[in-house]
Amino acid sequence: MKNEKDLIDSKTNKTSRRDFLKKTAGASAGLTLASLAWTASKANPLNESKEDFGKLQSAVQTRMLGDLEVSAIGLGCMSMKSGSYNPPRPNEEMIPVIRGAVERGVTFFDTAEVYGPFTDEELVGEALAPVRDEVVIATKFGFEFRNGQRAGRNSRPEHIRQAVDGMLQRLQTDRIDLLYCHRLDPNVPIEDIAGTVRDLIDEGKALHFGLSEMAPDTIRRAHAVQPVAALQTQYSLMERFPENQILDTCEELGIGFVPWGPVARGLFGDKFNEYSRFSENSRHNSVASFSPENLEKNLALLNLVREWGVRKDATPAQIALAWLLAQKPFIVPIPGTTKLHHLEENLGALNVEFTPEELNEFREEFEAIELGGVRSFASALEDQ
Numbered sequence: 001m002k003n004e005k006d007l008i009d010s011k012t013n014k015t016s017r018r019d020f021l022k023k024t025a026g027a028s029a030g031l032t033l034a035s036l037a038w039t040a041s042k043a044n045p046l047n048e049s050k051e052d053f054g055k056l057q058s059a060v061q062t063r064m065l066g067d068l069e070v071s072a073i074g075l076g077c078m079s080m081k082s083g084s085y086n087p088p089r090p091n092e093e094m095i096p097v098i099r100g101a102v103e104r105g106v107t108f109f110d111t112a113e114v115y116g117p118f119t120d121e122e123l124v125g126e127a128l129a130p131v132r133d134e135v136v137i138a139t140k141f142g143f144e145f146r147n148g149q150r151a152g153r154n155s156r157p158e159h160i161r162q163a164v165d166g167m168l169q170r171l172q173t174d175r176i177d178l179l180y181c182h183r184l185d186p187n188v189p190i191e192d193i194a195g196t197v198r199d200l201i202d203e204g205k206a207l208h209f210g211l212s213e214m215a216p217d218t219i220r221r222a223h224a225v226q227p228v229a230a231l232q233t234q235y236s237l238m239e240r241f242p243e244n245q246i247l248d249t250c251e252e253l254g255i256g257f258v259p260w261g262p263v264a265r266g267l268f269g270d271k272f273n274e275y276s277r278f279s280e281n282s283r284h285n286s287v288a289s290f291s292p293e294n295l296e297k298n299l300a301l302l303n304l305v306r307e308w309g310v311r312k313d314a315t316p317a318q319i320a321l322a323w324l325l326a327q328k329p330f331i332v333p334i335p336g337t338t339k340l341h342h343l344e345e346n347l348g349a350l351n352v353e354f355t356p357e358e359l360n361e362f363r364e365e366f367e368a369i370e371l372g373g374v375r376s377f378a379s380a381l382e383d384q
């Protein structure tokens with residue numbers, strides 16, 4: 001039997017989609033009627049003139065990452081080109097998704113040099129060029145590349161500078177709004193990395209500094225050299241290790257928190273079951289929480305999230321994202337998707353609210369579930 005998700009995913013099923021749209025961004029996240037009518041009538045935003053495209057944006061609520069204002073939900077663009085969860089998708093298919101996000105009020109776009117490598121930044125640059133001044137582009141350095149392949153970590157100052165010059169070209173811009181160090185280079189003190197980004201900010205090539213997957217002590221040391229606007233680390237109902245000191249550190253220092261993997265790499269998109277198996281090319285194949293035995297355990301959490309979805313008239317993905325948003329006001333999830341209808345669904349999370357009592361009840365329930373293959377709380381204290 002098809003579940004609601006299957007029906008939503010079916011291009012032909014208009015009825016379930018209409019029902020579902022009651023919890024999409026249009027409901028109360030600030031979309032104007034005019035923009036809704038426009039987005040409904042334009043199948044392909046790629047064909048719009050620069051002028052029209054910029055004008056037709058709508059608004060969703062915003063949040064602050066340090067002193068950087070972004071839409072409360074961003075768009076993770078990794079899987080469009082990385083080949084992580086799906087084969088790389090052609091630009092003609094992905095540009096309308098990115099521009100469709102802008103039209104629905106998303107202003108925060110996440111990419112990295114390593115996605116592709118390079119091709120994801122090129123895609124994001126091309127898609128956002130017409131609205132460059134109205135959006136926030138985040139990208140990440142930290143790796144060395146040889147023959148188009150990742151070849152270890154490298155955050156030496158001269159390499160960061162080289163990487164940033166390449167990023168600016170690929171992103172078709174003169175500044176990177178949020179420049180993250182993707183992973184710590186064990187051969188370079190974090191102070192040198194932060195100092196290099198500080199210099200790039202002084203030169204106007206970057207506007208804000210971010211870190212990814214770093215421990216509280218490293219965050220503090222970096223922040224002392226150049227204030228950090230955002231930490232990007234995995235966090236979801238399934239991967240809760242940042243609750244060990246990471247979120248507290250961000251709160252204390254006024255650093256925003258950007259959870260990657262917010263719908264647990266698709267688990268809360270409700271597209272897997274106990275029979276799901278992944279090909280060698282899929283990232284899911286090498287992630288411990290998706291091994292056959294662990295997936296079976298972790299589906300108990302999906303079931304609970306589904307129950308809460310019924311209770312709160314929302315889809316599991318919306319529950320997962322709304323729960324993240326409810327944890328702290330400085331949390332901005334960046335669900336990754338290659339599909340505009342999933343993006344709309346994800347934005348609908350902005351209309352789902354939890355009372356403090358519900359949050360406690362939910363936590364008691366999910367903490368009682370034994371998960372398999374998730375990251376340990378102790379891992380929060382180590383640079384990844």
Ligand SMILES: NC(=O)c1ccc[n+]([C@@H]2O[C@H](COP(=O)([O-])OP(=O)(O)OC[C@H]3O[C@@H](n4cnc5c(N)ncnc54)[C@H](OP(=O)(O)O)[C@@H]3O)[C@@H](O)[C@H]2O)c1
Pocket residue numbers: 075076077078079085110111182212213232233259260261262263264265266267268269270271317334335336337338339342343345346
């Ligand atoms: N800093 C880091 O180290 C790091 C690591 C990984 C990722 N990231 C960033 O974080 C972003 C998000 O993380 P992620 O992509 O790993 O995990 P995610 O957002 O939890 O999951 C992405 C997967 O979920 C599916 N999905 C999303 N919304 C859905 C919905 N409403 N219904 C059904 N399926 C849905 C997507 O498939 P469809 O395409 O079919 O929607 C995709 O396969 C990435 O795009 C990337 O920009 C950063």
